[in-house]
Amino acid sequence: GHLTVDGSPFMAAKVILATGSRPHLPSIPGINTIDTLDSTTALDLTELPASMLVVGAGYIGVELAQMFARAGVAVTLVSRRGVLPEAEPEVSEALEGYLSEENIALVRVQSYDSIKADPKGVCLHVTTATGQEQLVSERLVVATGRVPNSDSLNIAAAGVSANHRGGIWVDAQMRTSNPDVWAAGDVTGR
Incomplete structure (x- = not known):
C-alpha cells in the first residue's frame, strides 16, 4: 500500500492507522x-x-x-x-x-x-x-462523544471498512478488512 502526503507517496507493505478522534x-x-x-x-x-x-x-x-x-x-x-x-x-x-x-x-x-x-x-x-x-x-x-478521524483517509480505496460514524472496523487482532492494514485507538470508534 501507499500513502500520499502533500503529493509525495510513501510505500509500505503493512500500515497501522492511529489517527485518533475529535469531539463530536x-x-x-x-x-x-x-x-x-x-x-x-x-x-x-x-x-x-x-x-x-x-x-x-x-x-x-x-x-x-x-x-x-x-x-x-x-x-x-x-x-x-x-x-x-x-x-x-x-x-x-x-x-x-x-x-x-x-x-x-x-x-x-x-x-x-x-x-x-x-x-x-x-x-x-x-x-x-x-x-x-x-x-x-x-x-x-x-x-x-467523539468522532473518529477517518473522514479524510479515503479508506474505501484501500478496501478498509468503517461503520456509520467513521469508526474503522477491526477484528480481535486490530486488523481491518484489508489484511495489510491495522487500526488502533480512537479511530476504531471503540
Missing part, C-alpha cells in the same frame, strides 16, 4: 457562532466561570459536571437520554440523586432548538416535556 459537535443551529468548550479545552480554563451548561450526560459529561460543581461552578447538565444512558437504569437513577445532592441541575430535553450568544454568555433554547425553555450560562461544554 452536535447539530444545534447557532453552535458554530459561540465559543464552546470540549472535554479537553474545558480543562485548559485558567479561570472558573460562574455558571456552565454541560451538554451530554455520558461519563465524560458527568465527570466534567461534577468536577466543576465541586470547584464552585453552578452547573446544569443537559441531556436527551438522561444520565449515563448506556448504564443500567438503576445506576442512572442513583447517579441522578448523587448529582442533585451536589447541586448539579439536570435538564432532560426532547430537542436542542438553537444556541446563541447572550450578555451572560450563552443561551441554549431547548424543548422539554413541559415546553420550551432557555438555559443561560457563562460557558457551554459539549460532551456528546
Whole structure:
C-alpha cells in the first residue's frame, strides 16, 4: 500500500492507522457562532466561570459536571437520554440523586432548538416535556462523544471498512478488512 502526503507517496507493505478522534459537535443551529468548550479545552480554563451548561450526560459529561460543581461552578447538565444512558437504569437513577445532592441541575430535553450568544454568555433554547425553555450560562461544554478521524483517509480505496460514524472496523487482532492494514485507538470508534 501507499500513502500520499502533500503529493509525495510513501510505500509500505503493512500500515497501522492511529489517527485518533475529535469531539463530536452536535447539530444545534447557532453552535458554530459561540465559543464552546470540549472535554479537553474545558480543562485548559485558567479561570472558573460562574455558571456552565454541560451538554451530554455520558461519563465524560458527568465527570466534567461534577468536577466543576465541586470547584464552585453552578452547573446544569443537559441531556436527551438522561444520565449515563448506556448504564443500567438503576445506576442512572442513583447517579441522578448523587448529582442533585451536589447541586448539579439536570435538564432532560426532547430537542436542542438553537444556541446563541447572550450578555451572560450563552443561551441554549431547548424543548422539554413541559415546553420550551432557555438555559443561560457563562460557558457551554459539549460532551456528546467523539468522532473518529477517518473522514479524510479515503479508506474505501484501500478496501478498509468503517461503520456509520467513521469508526474503522477491526477484528480481535486490530486488523481491518484489508489484511495489510491495522487500526488502533480512537479511530476504531471503540
